[in-house]
Amino acid sequence: QLQLVESGGGLVQPGGSLRLSCAASGFTLDYYGISWFRQAPGKEREGVSCVSGSSRGGSTNYADSVKGRFTISRDNAKNTVYLQMNNLKLEDTAVYYCARTPGSCRTLSRVPTDYWGQGTQVTVSS
Secondary structure, three states: OOEEEEEOOEEEOOOOOEEEEEEEEOOOHHHOEEEEEEEOOOOOOEEEEEEOOHHHOOOEEEOOOOOOOEEEEEEHHHOEEEEEEOOOOHHHOEEEEEEEEOOOOOOHHHOOOOOEOOOEEEEEOO
16 A cells, blocks of 8 residues: 655744654655645645655755755655755744655656655744
8 A cells, every 4th residue: 555654743943953754655665756845824835845766866856945954865775755854944834745756856846746645744933
């Protein structure tokens, strides 16, 4: 059964860090990209970051709002993709989702996705 499970969300103060995990099962992670999205209350969902599959060189892409603060990485042996989030800001508060990406990560606003996780809440508050 194909599944993506996010974890690692929580409450953190501004300037703090969190590491989100996206654990994949039911398929070979190496063959696919994984994207992270987020959705804040009352706002549209936005692409945060993406890492492509090995056939595309494992290239990464980031939204301008998180460049320099977030880092996406993958551990194919553990079938897990991580999103390290540093220097968190109030506006990073959202539910974060990972999604399987069977294509290029070149344009975050148009990355193809086919399976999604259930999401994990990230709250940045003082």
